[in-house]
Amino acid sequence: ETGVTQTPRHLVMGMTNKKSLKCEQHLGHNAMYWYKQSAKKPLELMFVYNFKEQTENNSVPSRFSPECPNSSHLFLHLHTLQPEDSALYLCASSQEPGTAGNTIYFGEGSWLTVV
């Protein structure tokens, strides 16, 4: 039990499909993140939300569309993906920036395969 829950854990989708990844945090945090982890590559920050407002979009293609309806929930909407988008997508949460000793907590990830 990490305090950050992601669903689904595994997803296979075709290049023309539309799907969504869901994340929920139970830690009372105000910042939420999406990271992409591909084989043999460093962890890539995709999006950051603070108090439901997007504060960072790290040059992510528009086929990835985040949504943060409140501080506890974060979605990543996926459409017309490419095979190279196959990866582990990690959701995370933390206290808001400016907090001393701020710690980031991750969910277990959603394994995405694009066929």
Add this chain to the structure above:
Amino acid sequence: GDSVTQMEGPVTLSEEAFLTINCTYTATGYPSLFWYVQYPGEGLQLLLKATKADDKGSNKGFEATYRKETTSFHLEKGSVQVSDSAVYFCALSPWPDTGNQFYFGTGTSLTVIP
């Protein structure tokens, strides 16, 4: 800018061997430092952390000491087990100027053989 550099892997050790994974950082201010562990098929889990110089973080037999003079936060364990096989990430949280960023190393893969 702030950054973290950790030793390249993979690392292979026999059970009960001593483990060191090196991590150095570059940062202004007073960052917090972390080690995360990722077991196969899972997300990153916080292993230990230290929030100020000379602090020692410890958990599950792992230790790391925040050394400001050498800008290091090396991970150590006296006797590794097969169950410690995982990827280990060193990370940094800047302070007071945080922005939105946490900085991660590239990860070090550890395999422990019986």
